[in-house]
Amino acid sequence: MRHHATLVFVLAATSLKAQAATNFTSLVNLFIGTASGANGGSGGNGFPGAAIPHAMVKVGIDVDTAPRQAGYISDNSSITGISLMHDEDLSREAAYLLIGRLVKSKRLEPFFSYGTDNYTAHACYDFNSPASQNNQSIVTSGTFQSNPSSSTSITILPSNNASLSFPFSSSPASTQAGALISFNSPVVLARFGVSFISPAQACSNAEEEVSDWDWNKVQGASASKWEDVLSRVMVDAPKEDPNVVELLYSSLYRASLVPANLTGENPYWESPYPFYDAFFCSWDVFRTVHPLLSITSPFEWAEIVSAYVDGWRHTGYIPECRANTKNGYVQGGSDGMPILGDFAQKYAKDAETLAVSMGDLYQALVDTATNTPPDWYRVGRQNTAWTMFNYIPTAWVDPSGATGLPTREASRTLEYAVNDFAVRQAAITLNKSVEDIYTFGNRSMGFVNVWDPNVTSDGFTGFAQRRFANGTFAFSPPDACSPIDPVGHSCARGTDNNVGFYESSSWEYSFFVPHSMATIIRLMGGNDTFIQRVDHYFFKGYFLAGNEPSFAIPWAYHYVSRPDLSALRVRNVTFTNFNTGIGGIPGNDDSGAMAALLAFHLLGLYPTPFSSQILVGSPMVSSYTIRNQLRGTRTKVTVEGFDRSSLVAKPRNGSRVFVKNITVNGHQNPSLCWLAFEDLIGGGEIVIQVDGDASAAAARGCGGNEPMSLEA
Ligand SMILES: *[C@@H]1O[C@H](CO)[C@@H](O)[C@H](O)[C@H]1NC(C)=O
Ligand SMILES: *[C@@H]1O[C@H](CO)[C@@H](O)[C@H](O)[C@H]1NC(C)=O
Ligand SMILES: *[C@@H]1O[C@H](CO)[C@@H](O)[C@H](O)[C@H]1NC(C)=O
Ligand SMILES: *[C@@H]1O[C@H](CO)[C@@H](O)[C@H](O)[C@H]1NC(C)=O
Ligand SMILES: *[C@@H]1O[C@H](CO)[C@@H](O)[C@H](O)[C@H]1NC(C)=O
Ligand SMILES: *[C@@H]1O[C@H](CO)[C@@H](O)[C@H](O)[C@H]1NC(C)=O
Ligand SMILES: *[C@@H]1O[C@H](CO)[C@@H](O)[C@H](O)[C@H]1NC(C)=O
Ligand SMILES: *[C@@H]1O[C@H](CO)[C@@H](O)[C@H](O)[C@H]1NC(C)=O
Ligand SMILES: *[C@@H]1O[C@H](CO)[C@@H](O)[C@H](O)[C@H]1NC(C)=O
Ligand SMILES: *[C@@H]1O[C@H](CO)[C@@H](O)[C@H](O)[C@H]1NC(C)=O
Ligand SMILES: *[C@@H]1O[C@H](CO)[C@@H](O)[C@H](O)[C@H]1NC(C)=O
Numbered sequence: 001m002r003h004h005a006t007l008v009f010v011l012a013a014t015s016l017k018a019q020a021a022t023n024f025t026s027l028v029n030l031f032i033g034t035a036s037g038a039n040g041g042s043g044g045n046g047f048p049g050a051a052i053p054h055a056m057v058k059v060g061i062d063v064d065t066a067p068r069q070a071g072y073i074s075d076n077s078s079i080t081g082i083s084l085m086h087d088e089d090l091s092r093e094a095a096y097l098l099i100g101r102l103v104k105s106k107r108l109e110p111f112f113s114y115g116t117d118n119y120t121a122h123a124c125y126d127f128n129s130p131a132s133q134n135n136q137s138i139v140t141s142g143t144f145q146s147n148p149s150s151s152t153s154i155t156i157l158p159s160n161n162a163s164l165s166f167p168f169s170s171s172p173a174s175t176q177a178g179a180l181i182s183f184n185s186p187v188v189l190a191r192f193g194v195s196f197i198s199p200a201q202a203c204s205n206a207e208e209e210v211s212d213w214d215w216n217k218v219q220g221a222s223a224s225k226w227e228d229v230l231s232r233v234m235v236d237a238p239k240e241d242p243n244v245v246e247l248l249y250s251s252l253y254r255a256s257l258v259p260a261n262l263t264g265e266n267p268y269w270e271s272p273y274p275f276y277d278a279f280f281c282s283w284d285v286f287r288t289v290h291p292l293l294s295i296t297s298p299f300e301w302a303e304i305v306s307a308y309v310d311g312w313r314h315t316g317y318i319p320e321c322r323a324n325t326k327n328g329y330v331q332g333g334s335d336g337m338p339i340l341g342d343f344a345q346k347y348a349k350d351a352e353t354l355a356v357s358m359g360d361l362y363q364a365l366v367d368t369a370t371n372t373p374p375d376w377y378r379v380g381r382q383n384t385a386w387t388m389f390n391y392i393p394t395a396w397v398d399p400s401g402a403t404g405l406p407t408r409e410a411s412r413t414l415e416y417a418v419n420d421f422a423v424r425q426a427a428i429t430l431n432k433s434v435e436d437i438y439t440f441g442n443r444s445m446g447f448v449n450v451w452d453p454n455v456t457s458d459g460f461t462g463f464a465q466r467r468f469a470n471g472t473f474a475f476s477p478p479d480a481c482s483p484i485d486p487v488g489h490s491c492a493r494g495t496d497n498n499v500g501f502y503e504s505s506s507w508e509y510s511f512f513v514p515h516s517m518a519t520i521i522r523l524m525g526g527n528d529t530f531i532q533r534v535d536h537y538f539f540k541g542y543f544l545a546g547n548e549p550s551f552a553i554p555w556a557y558h559y560v561s562r563p564d565l566s567a568l569r570v571r572n573v574t575f576t577n578f579n580t581g582i583g584g585i586p587g588n589d590d591s592g593a594m595a596a597l598l599a600f601h602l603l604g605l606y607p608t609p610f611s612s613q614i615l616v617g618s619p620m621v622s623s624y625t626i627r628n629q630l631r632g633t634r635t636k637v638t639v640e641g642f643d644r645s646s647l648v649a650k651p652r653n654g655s656r657v658f659v660k661n662i663t664v665n666g667h668q669n670p671s672l673c674w675l676a677f678e679d680l681i682g683g684g685e686i687v688i689q690v691d692g693d694a695s696a697a698a699a700r701g702c703g704g705n706e707p708m709s710l711e712a
């Protein structure tokens, strides 16, 4: 089944919310994260429309609230139309449709493409249902196109032309276009198809995928696809906390909407490999979305990874931030690298079955880690600077002539280091040369080069900072760009970012060394100081739940052998920031990044990308079963002593929230802090025993085996 067409019923005032709970699909609440953002900012940007997993077509109702990046906002505002393509973070309309009674002359939002490139999309709308039970007929119809600078002009065509084929080229902020159609009936059956190739392909996609206009068949097939995806993590719903269950399945749903499967819709090259788009951005999704796919969806993940590799095959670089088949902007590092490195770690031995060329994958990693594109703001990295200094110097003029946005020097250094660690990991798994393993491993330690041991903030010493080419540090306050920054700094991608960190503070980014936490702990002054520093980071308000660099920090205590503190912190973060209301996501869902994060928190897991370990904590359901279709396995995770009263932001003393023992198929796990990835998907039973004795838990720690860390 392809993903380029859909059949929708359009009913005035129909709720899209799933009906009575009888299966996993019906446990999904589509409206979580559809509130409008405060102060014109970003709400959850959840997309509540109709879609199948990784669909190209995501049909949804759009309203006139601004901003409304995923089209719909749950604020009772007016409906402006229906559009066919939405991704979590942005509304990407292929064309609007104003239906029946809603016909009125309304201005529509301009097309919004992330980046400066224009794209062309084609849509095909078909109201010509042969089904005799559907007595709709078009009364009037027409298409319109207008510029924001001029008044909207609408031409209503008098003919009864039921097949409108309306191609157009959009630009970031000019053309507004749509179709206005009125019907003799309040219930309308319509078939839509889209294509990035041609209007004819948009129509043939619709004709092939929805050949017989059978609503029940299309709806049933879509529901089965979701049931298949959602049942890869099974809980006995009636036995568990209903709030947690709703959060879990709504999260699993949102984490499988993007990227979009555009196989057959690549306007640039012919290829036998899959083509996916809406890698938006790899910076957002490498931390949680891809690791979740690695556990539950190896086949889909392999197609996505293969598409990343094919991007390199045809452009020389691993794609980073794409939407509408165009490059957006690189946020920091090239974060397709950790995705590919993670795949090598987890599935290299299955590469043939999964049809991913590991030779090409490795070359894609090496090229992206080594070469510098002419404009590293759109793809790739500033490797000229990175290989020369092993950090990204500030105020440095690149003699090679390569250009990019030279800001975010400190956070780019930290990210490039993580990227290179992924290459090292792939090199080890794929039996590459000792020289490669050494080179990329060594470079991955370059984060120490932006560590200024002399900077102090709130009594804590040692922070990541920008650094000049001559080695002198360029100071910015560590709280700059934190949620409690007393000064209004510019913290995004702009040339006016003079802090050195991207959308985050030094307070936060100084923890971002997932591959070498042991080094960071040492640089921060040792175990006790590290614990105090993480505590202080939360207490003072430097944590921002909705921002990716903050995702892993509730789990940081694991690295000093204090999983008991992580267990409490993860509950606190979960229950103070997420809920099942329309405002239930603390910021932009970012292509499912936060959905996948929440799923991990609830399952008591946190991924360490590009490693064979996964952090384990205290699950928020009494048991769950992971299904891995590649391995053909079911792995049941059971929490012995599960305590439902611990499902709160601040569990009372004595709540059984601490991991006491872990067994994998009856054998004691080597650690209380991590599981081997292969055990998690390997089938059988994992038993996590929990208790409520806080001091015993503190003394137990990881039980002698901390999570992996590359040491300087
Ligand atoms: C992606 O689309 C292609 C072409 O339609 C299809 O063959 C493939 O099965 C799809 N992948 C998934 C995971 O559905
Ligand atoms: C929308 O309107 C309904 C009915 O008046 C009301 O109950 C609901 O709170 C409103 N929702 C929002 C987000 O304003
Ligand atoms: C996009 O389209 C607009 C309007 O046609 C044009 O001015 C602009 O140069 C185009 N941008 C690119 C990158 O082609
Ligand atoms: C459609 O029209 C036919 C003929 O007018 C009528 O018999 C039938 O009941 C209508 N069907 C529906 C679903 O309205
Ligand atoms: C319907 O409209 C399209 C585009 O406006 C036109 O190409 C086509 O010839 C029309 N078909 C009929 C039957 O009038
Ligand atoms: C699951 O429930 C939904 C809503 O009740 C229903 O539409 C769907 O067909 C069901 N799916 C399966 C596979 O039973
Ligand atoms: C790497 O070498 C090891 C040991 O020789 C072997 O077991 C493994 O299959 C090799 N891996 C790959 C991807 O070639
Ligand atoms: C830190 O401060 C000491 C004392 O002023 C100085 O000697 C040292 O060079 C500084 N280190 C760095 C990395 O700036
Ligand atoms: C290093 O370069 C910066 C920026 O040009 C300058 O302010 C600083 O004084 C230099 N440091 C040394 C030790 O020359
Ligand atoms: C710090 O914690 C680690 C991990 O538990 C442990 O291996 C190490 O011995 C501790 N260091 C000190 C100085 O206590
Ligand atoms: C946890 O959450 C509660 C309620 O949001 C809050 O009052 C408390 O201070 C938080 N922190 C800890 C460490 O429990």
Ligand SMILES: *[C@@H]1O[C@H](CO)[C@@H](O)[C@H](O)[C@H]1NC(C)=O
Binding pocket: 660, 661, 662, 663, 666, 668
């Ligand atoms: C953990 O559980 C296993 C299986 O019941 C048992 O053999 C082992 O002794 C337990 N370990 C601890 C530290 O309690």
